[in-house]
Every structure is written in C-alpha cells, then in structure tokens.
Amino acid sequence: MVRVRFAPSPTGNLHIGGGRTALFNWLFSQSQKGKFILRIEDTDRERSRKEFVEEILYSLKWLGFNWDELYYQSERFERYRLHADKLLKAGLAYIERSEAGKEAIIYKVPGRKIRVNDLIRGQIEFDSSLIKDQVLIKSDGTPTYNFACVVDDAEMNITHIIRGDDHISNTPKQILLYEALGFGLPQFAHLPLIMGVDGGRLSKRTGATAISDYHKMGYLPEALLNYLLLLSWAPGDNRELVSVEEAVKLFDIKNVNKTSATFDLKKLDWINNQYLKGADPEKLADELIPLLEAKQYINRDNFDRGYLLVLVKLFQARLPRLNDFLDWADFFFLDEPVIEPAAKEKYLTGDLSKEFRLFVQRLDNLDSFEIVNIEGSFRELVAELGIEAKKLIHPIRVALTGKTIGPGLFEVIYYLGKERSQKRLLKWVKSTVA
RNA sequence: GACCCCAUCGUCUAGCCUGGUCUAGGACAAGAGCUUUUCAAGCUCUCGACACGGGUUCAAAUCCCGUUGGGGUCACCA
Numbered sequence: 171m172v173r174v175r176f177a178p179s180p181t182g183n184l185h186i187g188g189g190r191t192a193l194f195n196w197l198f199s200q201s202q203k204g205k206f207i208l209r210i211e212d213t214d215r216e217r218s219r220k221e222f223v224e225e226i227l228y229s230l231k232w233l234g235f236n237w238d239e240l241y242y243q244s245e246r247f248e249r250y251r252l253h254a255d256k257l258l259k260a261g262l263a264y265i266e267r268s269e270a271g272k273e274a275i276i277y278k279v280p281g282r283k284i285r286v287n288d289l290i291r292g293q294i295e296f297d298s299s300l301i302k303d304q305v306l307i308k309s310d311g312t313p314t315y316n317f318a319c320v321v322d323d324a325e326m327n328i329t330h331i332i333r334g335d336d337h338i339s340n341t342p343k344q345i346l347l348y349e350a351l352g353f354g355l356p357q358f359a360h361l362p363l364i365m366g367v368d369g370g371r372l373s374k375r376t377g378a379t380a381i382s383d384y385h386k387m388g389y390l391p392e393a394l395l396n397y398l399l400l401l402s403w404a405p406g407d408n409r410e411l412v413s414v415e416e417a418v419k420l421f422d423i424k425n426v427n428k429t430s431a432t433f434d435l436k437k438l439d440w441i442n443n444q445y446l447k448g449a450d451p452e453k454l455a456d457e458l459i460p461l462l463e464a465k466q467y468i469n470r471d472n473f474d475r476g477y478l479l480v481l482v483k484l485f486q487a488r489l490p491r492l493n494d495f496l497d498w499a500d501f502f503f504l505d506e507p508v509i510e511p512a513a514k515e516k517y518l519t520g521d522l523s524k525e526f527r528l529f530v531q532r533l534d535n536l537d538s539f540e541i542v543n544i545e546g547s548f549r550e551l552v553a554e555l556g557i558e559a560k561k562l563i564h565p566i567r568v569a570l571t572g573k574t575i576g577p578g579l580f581e582v583i584y585y586l587g588k589e590r591s592q593k594r595l596l597k598w599v600k601s602t603v604a
Numbered sequence: 605g606a607c608c609c610c611a612u613c614g615u616c617u618a619g620c621c622u623g624g625u626c627u628a629g630g631a632c633a634a635g636a637g638c639u640u641u642u643c644a645a646g647c648u649c650u651c652g653a654c655a656c657g658g659g660u661u662c663a664a665a666u667c668c669c670g671u672u673g674g675g676g677u678c679a680c681c682a
Contacts, residue, residue: 308680315682339677408630437632488645
C-alpha cells in the first residue's frame with residue numbers, strides 16, 4: 171500500500187510551492203490507490219501558529235485534497251525522545267552540554283558514500299564525510315526537523331517521499347538516520363522548484379505566494395491546479411487543459427520534469443479564463459455574492475438571484491479572474507456608472523444630444539423591449555441619420571457603462587433595462603431642448 | 605567557497621530513456637489581421653529555442669566528457 175505525506179510547517183500560509191508539493195503527492199497517492207497523509211510539522215513552538223494550521227487546512231480543502239490521516243508533531247515529542255535515547259544507548263549519538271547546563275543529543279555522522287535512486291532524477295551520490303554531526307534533540311527538548319521527519323515517516327509507514335528539490339541535501343542525512351534507527355528506506359522523489367519571475371525563489375516580492383491569496387483574487391481551484399500541474403508535468407499530447415481527475419489516470423512520477431519552472435501569471439490567467447467559461451454560473455454567483463455584498467452592490471437578503479445569474483453568464487467567458495466581475499460589471503449595480511476619464515475623452519467629447527434623444531425615443535416606441543428589437547431600431551436610426559453604427563455605439567456604451575469594453579451593447583441595454591438606459595443617455599443630452 | 609541539482613522559443617513544455625520520421629511540435633505572451641459593436645472574448649497569420657566546446661557515430665536536440673550559466677543546501681528553522 172502506497173502511503174505518501176504532505177508535511178507543511180505552520181509558520182506561514184500554504185504557499186504556491188507547498189500547494190504544488192501537495193498536488194503531486196495527491197496525484198501519486200490517487201494514481202496508486204494509496205493513502206494521503208497530512209502531517210503538521212509544528213515542532214518550532216516559537217514560530218508555529220494555530221491560525222496558520224487553520225489556513226493550511228482550509229487551503230488544502232479548497233484545492234480539493236482530503237487527507238486520510240492527520241498528525242501533529244507537537245503531540246509526538248515522546249516518540250522522538252525515545253528514538254534519540256535508542257541511538258544514545260547504541261553509541262551512535264552523544265550528549266552535548268551547553269554552558270547553561272542544557273543537554274542536546276547529537277548524531278555522530280559516519281563518513282561514507284550514500285546513494286539515492288531518486289524517482290525523478292535517478293542516481294544521486296553524496297559523501298557523508300562532508301556532513302557534520304547532526305543535532306537530534308535540541309537543548310530545549312524539541313526534535314530537529316531531519317530527525318522528527320525520519321522518525322515520523324518511518325512510524326507512519328510512508329512509502330514514498332515526494333517533496334521539493336530543496337530537500338535533496340537533507341536526503342543523505344535522513345538516510346543515515348533511517349539506517350541508524352534500523353528502519354527500511356522509503357523511495358524518494360524530488361520535485362523541481364518553482365521560481366519567481368526574477369529567477370530566484372518565489373517570494374512575496376515576485377507575486378502572491380499564498381494559495382488563499384489566489385482564491386481571494388478570483389482564481390478557481392481547478393484552474394490553479396491545472397496550471398501547477400503543467401509547471402512540471404505534461405500529459406504528452408499537447409493538451410493544456412487537464413483536470414486533476416484526468417491527471418490521476420495519466421500520471422507517472424517518472425514523467426515529472428527535472429527543470430525548475432517560472433511561475434507566470436499570464437498563463438494562469440488564460441487557464442483560469444478557460445475554466446471560467448465552462449463554470450457553473452450558480453457556483454460563480456455563490457462565490458460572488460459575499461464580494462458584491464462587501465461592495466454594497468447587493469443586499470444578501472434582498473436581491474434578484476436570477477438577475478445576478480444572467481449577469482454572470484454575460485461576463486464569465488471574458489473574465490481572466492472571477493473578481494474582475496466586480497469592476498467590469500459595476501455599472502449594473504451602481505445608480506450611476508463610473509465614467510472612465512479616458513473613455514469619456516475618446517467617445518463623449520462631441521455633442522450627441524440629438525442622436526441620444528432620438529434613440530431614447532425609439533426605445534419608448536419599441537413593440538417589446540427585447541435584444542433583437544433594440545438592435546433593429548438602433549440600426550434603423552443610424553441608417554436614417556446616415557452615420558456609421560460604431561459612431562454611436564461607442565458613445566452609448568461609455569454613457570451606459572463608463573467603459574470602452576464590455577459585453578455586446580444591445581445585451582447591455584436589455585439587461586440594464588429601458589428606464590436606466592434612457593436615464594443614463596439623457597444625462598448627456600443638453601437640456602436646452604424641452 | 606564546498607557539495608548537490610538543472611540546462612529546447614521571453615515563459616510553460618513535446619521530443620531525449622529506445623540516435624535518423626526535427627529545415628524541432630503545442631500552449632501562454634508579444635506583433636499583425638479578421639470579427640462592418642468594443643475587447644480583456646473568438647478566428648487567422650507572424651515572430652521566436654536545441655547554452656557553448658569537444659568527442660562517439662554514416663547520422664546527435666537526443667549518448668559521453670568538459671566549460672559556462674542558473675538554482676538549491678550547507679542552523680539547536682522547517
């Protein structure tokens with residue numbers, strides 16, 4: 171039975187790199203019909219925080235990863251102590267006393283060649299004579315990372331350790347400990363690192379790093395996962411859109427890339443848009459409701475859900491991020507559209523009083539207020555006036571929405587409603603004519 | 605600095621293991637055009653890469669060595 175684990179430290183949020191590690195562990199466990207274990211590495215009492223634990227669990231759930239077992243290292247200190255004592259008795263470790271009289275347990279690192287057959291990278295060889303003796307239990311009684319990690323992975327019967335590249339140099343230290351403790355070795359697979367656009371490590375400077383930030387920005391979990399997947403793995407048939415479910419079927423850890431990849435928002439936006447296009451409007455509306463409420467665009471207890479759904483459908487195919495809906499569709503919720511200065515400058519500088527007034531009248535004379543009729547009467551009007559349709563379409567759009575871009579104009583008019591559309595147009599009509 | 609990892613378009617990658625079908629394919633981005641209603645949507649086209657040097661071979665993006673470049677790790681942090 172394959173058992174993998176994801177072992178974040180609650181000293182910060184679940185970040186992109188962690189999410190990616192969780193993803194590949196998840197993929198591997200599902201493709202092998204194995205177990206996915208979550209272990210919170212909270213041995214550092216100073217830096218570990220409960221709110222980070224909650225944030226990490228929340229993000230993992232948002233991504234859709236369910237764990238079969240959950241452990242906290244802070245609850246297992248006696249296990250580490252026990253194994254450290256074992257090494258002490260066997261003469262493989264020694265005690266070091268600090269000036270303050272505190273005792274630490276140190277592992278005596280033997281010098282030899284260590285070979286690892288990494289599932290992704292193949293053979294890697296180390297010389298442990300270059301590694302200095304390792305602290306097992308710190309003088310405050312807490313275990314070090316490498317020690318707790320080995321004890322736990324062994325006791326939790328982890329069969330495959332899939333983690334970031336940055337752990338390659340921990341591997342020989344851990345292998346030595348497995349052997350000293352008399353444990354069998356798991357298999358190792360080191361994932362390439364994800365880099366920021368600056369070529370260095372992904373950091374806050376180079377963009378948002380927390381998974382939850384991507385949720386807040388309006389990325390769909392399936393889109394983020396798809397993007398992360400493509401960062402170091404490909405289905406092999408030139409496909410860009412692959413769901414986690416499909417990936418589980420196609421996944422083979424040997425096909426994971428060795429090269430580190432740069433995190434590029436542009437492609438993420440594109441993928442997100444692809445998923446947004448096909449997303450269920452009901453679900454998108456549910457995501458949007460609290461955000462619209464925060465902007466005071468709607469009132470949770472008193473709003474027209476059917477209308478919101480219509481607007482979501484109108485915009486979803488063109489949004490890179492769901493949250494862009496808030497800005498792009500604001501004119502449907504505001505009493506007055508916010509006119510962008512550049513848009514006004516471009517299309518509303520001339521006097522279109524006559525044209526606007528005639529169009530407002532036509533809207534009143536419609537047999538029925540429907541998209542085809544609105545467009546039909548508009549086409550008639552420009553034909554009669556002998557002007558190009560676009561000479562009037564753009565100014566009307568700006569008057570109604572405040573923007574130069576958006577859904578088709580006649581749909582906008584239809585969903586805005588006759589009265590609101592007329593009112594907004596009349597604002598631009600010089601009041602000299604009664 | 606030492607040790608380790610990596611190296612195909614600006615970015616993500618296919619191809620590499622099992623050399624020839626590669627004048628290197630796809631996607632994102634960018635540029636151009638179309639869509640006589642915009643575009644951040646759609647369609648079409650264009651630009652654009654095997655880091656370098658040696659081998660091995662009839663033949664190398666593919667195998668070997670070196671160089672260069674990039675990254676990671678060297679904590680009583682995880």
